[in-house]
Amino acid sequence: MVPKDDWRRTDQEEYLTGVPLKFMARYPKDPLYDHDHCEFCFQEISMYEGATHCGYCTLDEYRWICPACYEDFREEFGWTLEGESPCNTN
Ligand SMILES: [Zn+2]
Numbered sequence: 001m002v003p004k005d006d007w008r009r010t011d012q013e014e015y016l017t018g019v020p021l022k023f024m025a026r027y028p029k030d031p032l033y034d035h036d037h038c039e040f041c042f043q044e045i046s047m048y049e050g051a052t053h054c055g056y057c058t059l060d061e062y063r064w065i066c067p068a069c070y071e072d073f074r075e076e077f078g079w080t081l082e083g084e085s086p087c088n089t090n
Pocket residue numbers: 038039040041042043065066067068069070
């Protein structure tokens with residue numbers, strides 16, 4: 001359980017509680033958006049060097065959660081995952 005005063009908390013429960021997520025082994029190429037940030041820790045998720053290349057996102061790919069925060073908050077938020085695969089953060 002992540003402490004209630006964890007710095008990553010910014011009322012995400014208002015829009016991320018119980019939502020279905022999908023795992024993305026690679027950040028998708030899109031001409032309009034080339035990166036996103038984790039909803040919790042703001043880690044960059046993209047195919048750029050130094051960024052996390054995979055993550056979990058809402059089904060519309062609008063909100064992203066990095067693998068570390070997914071593990072930390074998954075039980076509390078009750079996310080359901082569509083499909084499952086191991087995530088290599090390198
Ligand atoms: Zn994160």
